[in-house]
Amino acid sequence: MCLAIPSKILKIKGQMAEVDIGGNVKEVNIMLTPEAKVGDYVLLHAGYAIQVIDEKAANEIFEAWEEAYNALQ
Amino acid sequence: MHSNKKEYARFLLDSIHREIDRPITVMEVCGTHTVSIARSGLRELLPEQMQLLSGPGCPVCVTDDLDLDMVMALSRQEGIILATFGDMMRVPGTESTLQQEKSKGADVRVVYSPTDALQLASENPDLQVVFLGVGFETTTPVVAAALDQAVQLGLKNFSVFSLHKLVPPIMRALLEDPEVKLDAFINPGHVCTILGTEPFRFIAEEYGKPCVVAGFEAADILEALLMIVRQYREGRPAVEIQYKRAVRPEGNPVAVGFIEKYFQPVDARWRGIGMVAESGLDLRDEYAQFDAKKRFPLDIQPGVRRKKCSCGEVLKGLKLPYQCPLFGKACTPAKPVGPCMVSTEGSCAAYYRYGRKKAGVSS
DSSP: OOOOEEEEEEEEETTEEEEEETTEEEEEEOTTOTTOOTTOEEEEETTEEEEEEOHHHHHHHHHHHHHHHHHHO | OOSOHHHHHHHHHHHHHHHOOSOEEEEEOOHHHHHHHHHHTHHHHSOTTEEEEEOSOOTTTTBOHHHHHHHHHHHTSTTEEEEEOGGGTTOOOSSOOHHHHHHTTOOEEEOSSHHHHHHHHHHOTTSEEEEEEOOOTTTHHHHHHHHHHHHHHTOSSEEEEEOOBOHHHHHHHHHHOTTOOOSEEEEOHHHHHHHOSGGGHHHHHTTOOOEEEOOSSHHHHHHHHHHHHHHHHHTOOOEEESOTTTOOTTOOHHHHHHHHHHEEEEEEEETTTEEEEEEEEEEOGGGGGGBHHHHSOOOOOOOOOOOSOOHHHHHTTSSOGGGSTTBTTTBOSSSOSSHHHHSTTSHHHHHHHHHGGGTTSOO
């Protein structure tokens, strides 16, 4: 239940941001990460960004996903 | 992480085998870890001296049946929309589930985010929308943020039924329980993304036990286990972060601020474990108009708990799932009796899915 997924911020409109999650664009709330800027990577949980992470970390998490996905094929 | 993960995992495993110099029982307190450990088959690869237990790390599983009875009674009231994360739909109270209530006509809606519940409130001004607040510190700030939005919007028909739980107090309760024998914790990764390490320092300082915040890949967990082995070898119990990709020592202070603004610690019931002091959260008195427990007081007789299910012992690490007499027989993911089999992150569901064939073999 405490799963959180990485995404990249594309646009910011007030408390909301458009983010890219592995190719899908989604709108999320960024009020818990007020320091987040366009181009930053954030961890998402239940529609909200909960932490800003660096690009390397985001890519590592994406990679792990891909591996898990491939392992299930 | 290293480029060749398999090789790195082997190196970590070899190091654990070489360096462990005493029996160490490690408990993880996170459903995602439970699944990752079961799926990767790590238990079979570790030295005999190292035992991995799954603790009360799934917020769905620890939600008490008597509390759920209240939620179901509320969902049956006229004019109420009960909004919940999907995970809660099949969790049994003493007699029913939200899914059963829905099929009998209760207006129960599955939402992905508390924002969706706010939306429901805006779209249905003549109905009361109650959001079922379930989850640990990863989820609570998100619900607090939604409450903040409801306050800003002046929503009159939105409230939260809080069954939120806190991780540090249950870890203390486990350490204080004379029946529970454990030597170290793997800390939940995303709970620590919010809390940081400070709220866990007492585990090292008062109880002399290591705890390491771990990520969710097999290599992350192995790295955390090696860190625990080394803390014992070097005699320096501490809170360490393996999952640096997502966890900073200070956590996310803004998110913690939102929790503290809207919620206050209260004694809470944990399924199978019982009442644990200051281990849950209710809304603060000043936000009573957003507190479903205060707005819709219920007077219901407590139901009778199911007795045969061993969920409580499983959640405390006293029993492995297949040691429950119901496991795999009367209780399966298709027909779950206890919450640990309902949630995909429950210990029983993880053992059933990934380890059933090994049932009976010590792991």
